[in-house]
Amino acid sequence: MGETVTSSGQAGRIFVGRQREMGELTTALESSVSGRGRLVLLAGEPGIGKTRTAQELAQEAEARGVEVIWGRCYEEEGSPPFWPWVQVIRSYVERRDPGPLQLVMGAGAADIGELLPEILQKLPGLEPAPALSPEAARFRLFDSITRFLKAAGRSQPLVLVLDDIHWADEPSLQLLQFVARELEDSCVMVLGCYRDVELSRQHPLSDTLARISREAVYQWHLLRGLDRNDTANFIESAAGTNVSRSVVEAVFTHTEGNPFFTTEVIQLLSDRGELAEVTVGGPEGIRIPEGVREVIGQRLNRLSGDCNQVLSTAAVIGREFTVNLLNRLIEDLSEDKLLEVLEEALAARLIEELPPNVGLYQFTHRLVQEALIQELSLTRRVRLHARIGGVLEDMYEAALESHSSELAYHFSQSEAVTGSEKVVEYSIMAGEQAIQSYACEEAEVHFRRALTSWEEQATDAEPAEILYGLAQAVAATGGRSAAPEALGYLERAFQYYLDAGDVARAVEIAEYPVDHRAGTTAGMSDFISRALSMAPPDSQQEGRLLSTYALARYKETGDYDRARDVFNRALVIARQQGDLALEMRVLADASEAAWWHLSLPEAVEYGRKVVELSAQVDDPRAESQARTYLERATAALGDAPAARRGLSALLAHAERLRAQPQIIDALARNAEIGFFTGDWEAALDFCDRGLALAGVQPYIGSVRALLEYERGAFAEGWSHMEGLAGFVSRTSTELTGFR
Ligand SMILES: Nc1ncnc2c1ncn2[C@@H]1O[C@H](COP(=O)(O)OP(=O)(O)O)[C@@H](O)[C@H]1O
Ligand SMILES: [Mg+2]
Structure with a gap:
């Protein structure tokens, strides 16, 4: 089957059009190499060419001696926290000897090592940094990663490609925001791709985009369909022969220049032997399927039954999959036969190998994987998830923790047949892992799933562990207004341990430091006094x-x-x-x-x-x-002078710790004293530094508004007041704890 198009893999290497985008990307690359880093985002619908354009830029960069590292995000849950960043840092670490690595990571190596334990193995004897609250420790981690990237860029300019960030976990997006703020004076370019069609206003990426778009380093490009000419060029190069104008017209009308859709259509026509035929006879005979899914469906129909079976199983595993795992899942095919079937899919360019790992493959596009999944009945899908979960459990027996999100994902997808027990077990494990790497939003997702499953069908798992985990995650992500909720979970966990007779553990839980400021945690003393009596x-x-x-x-x-x-x-x-x-x-x-x-x-x-x-x-x-x-x-x-000295020391202390909440607090205090002692310039500076870190912060915002008022800048003062009013209406419960 197939004519000229893809067995050579040629279609993947052709690149047409996009001159304007490539021009802008190259300028951004040059700017980054010369020490003014850039953050560029490519948006567009699936298949429009975001990844391909990024690859083109990557090639350009490598040709100039720039190091390019990719971090990919996947839709399936089940990726560990900070996944795109972990991939980036991991690739970097793997390519370095301990000496140079230590040099660029500096004092932050220990922090980053908490996320990637291999660093601790490569650089033994690192001093652990002082323990902080999860919220503050996360800031320190971000700071260490940013410093590391900047130092790495100084020794060799760096391009980081973060692909499909509409699927990134929330902690990863927060880190992206953080890094963006520091790019200006670095030799680092970050290129992110995302599907703009996936974004609702509630999507965490929308918030990130709103924030990073204010940075001077930011640029954004929307990719649209290729035009008629580029599509014609594309078809001809892909087909490797002249194709009549009418074929081009027919394809272009259907695909609107979406390169993925176009590739699939040409491939299908070519498989059917219709490309050449039509070239001779005109387009009357051509039937081009309406949508992308349908084209893929028709392409799959032309492959063997075994190939379809293997690909369906692979699709349920994820965008990436290994032969090893497939081999265990598909018992009725020998390994040789399996490899043969994979060759068939490779030749059809539905999948591709992912070097440098042997036996690691991915679907050439998420849309291929989606089409396969959609063809499965719900029952088959659920059973496959169950099988995959079971096999992964065996495979990872010695390292369940580091694969816990993946396991939690497959078992939650198959809960109807495998029951709740495993969902609860692995969700707790994944939640604890996430807390340890300060990915508290992720932790919250895992613990909430565990709690729901547990409530629906009581299992042997310890609900107290779930509640305790949830309390920590909520306290860290929700700020002050979340304190009552966090405290509620702590109390419930406390009670469970008491009922189970585990007094020591109960008391330990009561000690967890929830931010208990005035008014937000009424009832806390009762709870603590119960713990005290024990x-x-x-x-x-x-x-x-x-x-x-x-x-x-x-x-x-x-x-x-x-x-x-x-x-x-x-x-x-x-x-x-x-x-x-x-x-x-x-x-x-x-x-x-x-x-x-x-x-x-x-x-x-x-x-x-x-x-x-x-x-x-x-x-x-x-x-x-x-x-x-x-x-x-x-x-x-x-004694204002003494207080000013002391508050400078407080800020220095917080900066040494690299603890963001403390830094923001210290900036607020310094702004306040500057204001009251009439040193308005200093106060303004502290306010602006604080607001740059915190976004809206009621205390700093009000000092800032007062400052403008005193200077007679009423309009500016008013705009700060409006910011405050918006903040208050969003989080009215926080007001009670306002100090
Ligand atoms: N400018 C282009 N020239 C040639 N082929 C392209 C071009 N843009 C995209 N493609 C091809 O179209 C397909 C989809 O592109 P991809 O970059 O994966 O889309 P996206 O990342 O936007 O979903 C890929 O096979 C890719 O090689
Ligand atoms: Mg892509």
Whole structure:
């Protein structure tokens, strides 16, 4: 079968048209090579040529000595968190020796190693960075990755192609935003492709696009269909012979210049032997199928039954698949026969090999995979997912964790036959993996799926683990307004452990630090006091719980005397045990309570002690907390110069930690003192830095509006007020916690 078109694979290498886009991409490439990095996005419908155009740019770049790395996103759930970025970093790491790698990764190697453990193997003996909350640790991870990319670009310019980012996980998009902000002075070009037709306004990419489009480094191109001339060129080169004008016309009318559709139609006509025929006899006899799916369907019909069976199975595995896995799934074909069948599909250019790995293939286009999946009945699809899940479990027996999202995906697709147990088991595993790599939005997806499956059909799995995971994910992604929800999950998890008699674990859960600011977590003190009654007397745990309890209860009731008593009890435990870390923690909480109660000298006294202790104890969270209230109290007591020095130190501390929430907080405090002491230039600068990091932030936004008002710039002030009003109406519950 087939005539001239594809057995040579020629069609894949032809590139027609796109002069304007290639011109702009090349300019962006040159700019990046010379130290002004660029972020370029290519949008367009499926099959329009986004990937192909990116490949062309990649070739151009490589010809100029630029290193090109690809990160691909897939529609199937089941990719690990940060997948496109993991692929990029992994390719880079694989190609480097430890020495040069250490050089470009610098101090961030340990952070990035949390995402890619192979780095830790390649660079043994890395000092782990200090532990932070998931939210702050994520910022540090982003920062380390960005620094690494910039350093890598300095040693050899870099092009990163992120393909199909409309399927990227949310954490990956956040990282893209972060990287975009830093590209300006780098030798790194990021080229992203996405399907604009997939984007609803709720799609996370829409939000990312809105943000990154404000960056100076940003460019965007919409690919449309090839024009008549380019289509004619394309058909002739692909067919390798002259084709009559009327064939071109017929194909162009049907495909509207979509190169994928065009390729498939030519291939079909060629398989049917109609290209040449029509060239002679005119187009009357040509029947061109209406849509892409139909063309692919007709092409598949021309392949053997075995080939169709193998491809259907492969399609359910995903866009990429291995011979190894297929071989285990398809028992009635010998390995030789399987390879033969794959050759058949390769020749038809429905699949292609993915070097450098042997035995790794992918569908030449997602549309091919989609067409295959759609032909399967629901029952067959579900059974296939079940089989795939089972075989993957065997294959990955020794490394289930790192494949947990894939397993969770296949088992959730086959829940009707395999039941909930596996969905719950692997979703929990995948959620925990995601938390560990600070992909909290992903974690939330996994834990929510686990909870739904668990609720629908109780399994042996521990619901407390799900609830605890969900609490962590929600607390990290939802900000302050999510605190009550997070706390609700913690309480439920706590109760489950209690009922199961696992007191130690219950108490441990009660200690999880939810951001408990005024008003958002009413009822927290009750919950903590229940945990307190179970903690071993005079233990460190009791000390920590007492401290949390005292602060939470003070915020709920305003009873400062009672809070002070409880703090003192906690301090007694700390001093009895000689536990400086506990002492530091208690004093930090106490300085916060004192500030809110306007017991300013006490806030200063406790805060100072914490700063002293920080020379001996490493507790970044307590240190930031105490420095904040110490300096606010110092300013309120009238010593503005001291407070300004202290707040600079607070900012420096946060920057050293590379902890974004703390940095934003510190910028807000510095803006505030600048404003009140009349140093408006400095205040403006702090505000702008804070807003650049945080987007809308109510505290900084209001200082910013006031500043404009004081300077008489009412219109600018008003625009900040409008931003604030929008923020408030979106998250009215946050108002109660507004400080
Ligand atoms: N400008 C072009 N010249 C020749 N072939 C092209 C061109 N653009 C796309 N193609 C071919 O069309 C098919 C679909 O293109 P692809 O880049 O995969 O689309 P997308 O990524 O937009 O879905 C591929 O086989 C590709 O080689
Ligand atoms: Mg593509």
